[in-house]
Amino acid sequence: MRFRLRPLRTGATHAAVAAALTVGLVAAGCSSNDSGSASPASSAAAGQSTLKVTIATSKGSLPGLPMIVAQEEGFFAKHGLDAELITSLRGGAAIMSALSSGSAQIVAQTVSAAAQAKQKGATDPVIASLSGGVPYVLVVGKKFASVPNATAGENGWQATIKALKGATISAAGPGTAFDVILKALFKQAGLSESDFANINIQHGGPEVAALKSGQVDASLVDIGNALSLVSDAGGRTVMDLAKQGPSWVTNQAWSGFLSSDKVLKAHPDLTEKFAGVMADVRKFYQDPANIKELHRIAVNVSGIPDHPDLDNALRQYVGLMLPAFSTAQVQTTIDFMVDSGQLKQTPQVKPADIVVASALSA
Numbered sequence: 001m002r003f004r005l006r007p008l009r010t011g012a013t014h015a016a017v018a019a020a021l022t023v024g025l026v027a028a029g030c031s032s033n034d035s036g037s038a039s040p041a042s043s044a045a046a047g048q049s050t051l052k053v054t055i056a057t058s059k060g061s062l063p064g065l066p067m068i069v070a071q072e073e074g075f076f077a078k079h080g081l082d083a084e085l086i087t088s089l090r091g092g093a094a095i096m097s098a099l100s101s102g103s104a105q106i107v108a109q110t111v112s113a114a115a116q117a118k119q120k121g122a123t124d125p126v127i128a129s130l131s132g133g134v135p136y137v138l139v140v141g142k143k144f145a146s147v148p149n150a151t152a153g154e155n156g157w158q159a160t161i162k163a164l165k166g167a168t169i170s171a172a173g174p175g176t177a178f179d180v181i182l183k184a185l186f187k188q189a190g191l192s193e194s195d196f197a198n199i200n201i202q203h204g205g206p207e208v209a210a211l212k213s214g215q216v217d218a219s220l221v222d223i224g225n226a227l228s229l230v231s232d233a234g235g236r237t238v239m240d241l242a243k244q245g246p247s248w249v250t251n252q253a254w255s256g257f258l259s260s261d262k263v264l265k266a267h268p269d270l271t272e273k274f275a276g277v278m279a280d281v282r283k284f285y286q287d288p289a290n291i292k293e294l295h296r297i298a299v300n301v302s303g304i305p306d307h308p309d310l311d312n313a314l315r316q317y318v319g320l321m322l323p324a325f326s327t328a329q330v331q332t333t334i335d336f337m338v339d340s341g342q343l344k345q346t347p348q349v350k351p352a353d354i355v356v357a358s359a360l361s362a
Contacts, residue, residue: 049080051267055257056086056095056104060203060303062224062317063135063255064108066281068302069294073284079276080269092177099124105263106274110177111253111325111333112342114354119343123261126355127271128278130255131320132329133242134181137226139235140164140218141211147218150239157245160238161189164196164218170207171220173200178220181241181249184340188246204305208233223316224298227307242320248336253329256359264356271356278323285318324361327351 058064067085070076076083086104089095092113098104100122108130117124138160140147144167150157164186171178176198183193201207201216203225210216212233219229220241229235241249257274264270284290291311298304298314307313330351337343351360 049269050077050082051080051270051273052082052084053106053270054084054086054104056089056098056107058089058108059087060225062222062298062304062313063131065298065302065304065317066130066278066285066321067108069284069297070277070281072297072301073280073293075277075280075284078280079273081273081277091172096124099258099260105270106257106259108255109258110255111330111354112177112337114256114258115334115337115343115349118349118353119347123353124258125261125264125353126253126256126325126359127259127264128257128274129253129322129325129355129359130257130278131317132251132253132322132325133320134245134249134252134254135242135317135320136178136220136222137237137241138164138169138218138220138239139211139226139229139237140167141214141216141233141235143214143217145236147236147238150244152244154246157185157239158189161185162191165191166195167217168197168199168215169218169220170201170210170216171198174198176200180340180342182220184336185245185249204228204303211235223313224304224310227309227313228305231307248332248339251329251332252336253325253333253355256325256355271358275358282318282321282323285314285321291315324359325351325355326361330355330360 055067057067059068064087071083071085086098089098092109095107095109096113096117099107106127111126114124114126144164147163148159150160169182171182173179179198182196182198186195187193199216201210201219203221207219207221207225208228211219211229219235221229226237230237239245243250259270285294291314294314295311298310299306304310334343334349334351338345343349
C-alpha cells in the first residue's frame with residue numbers, strides 16, 4: 001500500500017503551511033488522496049481507530065529514510081496511523097515551527113531540540129528514538145588531502161581536526177547543531193572557533209560540485225551522501241563521528257521523533273502506535289532479504305544518489321538505529337549542551353523530561 005508524500009513549497013509562511021495541511025490529529029475513517037477525493041483509511045486490525053497524522057521528515061538522506069520506508073511498506077496503516085509526510089522543510093527552526101504551529105504532529109529532530117524546548121517552557125518530548133552517536137562523517141577535498149584519518153579513542157581524532165584549520169566546511173551553516181559540534185571539536189583540539197567557516201550547501205549535486213570546485217574544503221554529511229562526495233568529487237572520508245571522537249560525540253543520544261505535550265494528551269495512544277511503526281522499520285532494515293527493496297526506496301523515492309556502495313551504507317546505518325536511548329546517552333547530550341552554552345544550568349533539564357518512558361532505558 002502506498003501513502004501520500006506531499007512536499008511544501010519552499011519559503012511558505014507558517015500561516016500558509018497551516019492552511020495547506022490538515023491540522024491536528026483526528027480519529028478518522030477516511031482520508032484525502034492526492035486528487036482531493038475521499039478514500040477509506042485502512043488498518044491491519046479490524047475496528048482499530050485510525051489517527052490522521054502529519055510528519056515532518058526529510059528526503060535525500062539516510063536519517064530521513066525511515067519514515068519514507070514506513071510509508072512505502074504500509075507500516076503506518078498497520079499500526080492505525082493515516083500518515084502524510086512533509087519533506088521540504090529545511091533547518092531545525094522550520095521543523096520545530098511546524099510542530100509548535102500544529103502543521104505537523106510528529107517531527108524528525110535532534111534530542112537537543114527537545115531539551116531546548118523544555119528549558120524554554122515547552123514540552124516536545126522524543127516519543128521514539130532513531131540514532132545514537134553523531135551519525136555523520138567528515139569528507140575532505142583536494143586542498144586538504146593531507147589531513148590524517150581519525151583513529152578510535154578519546155584523542156585519536158584531534159590531529160584530524162587540527163589539520164582542518166582554515167577550512168570552509170559544508171555543515172548546514174552557522175548556528176546549527178552541526179556548527180556547535182564543530183566549534184566544540186575545534187576548541188577541544190586546541191584551535192579557535194573562528195578557525196573554520198561553516199556554510200550551508202544542499203546535499204547531493206550542489207555539494208558534490210562545491211567540494212570538487214574547491215568552494216568548500218570539507219563536508220559533514222551522512223554516510224550515504226558521503227559516497228558521491230568520494231567517487232564524484234574526489235573526496236576522502238577522514239572521520240566517522242559515531243565511532244571516532246570524544247565521548248560526548250560518540251555517546252550522544254542524537255536524533256529521534258518529537259511530538260508535543262498537547263498532541264500526546266489529546267491522543268494518548270499515539271506513542272504506542274508510532275513505536276510499533278518504528279519497530280517494524282528496524283526489523284525491515286535488519287532483514288538482509290529486504291536490501292533490494294530498501295535500495296529502491298532510497299534511490300527512487302527518497303532521492304538518495306545511487307552508488308555501488310549504497311547497500312553497504314544502508315547496512316552501516318542499521319547499526320546506529322536504536323530501539324531506545326539509555327539514560328546515560330541522553331544525559332551526555334544534556335551535559336554537552338550545558339558545556340557548549342546551548343542550555344543553562346537552571347532550570348535543570350533531565351532525561352525523563354525530554355524522552356518518554358517507552359523510549360528511555362536504564
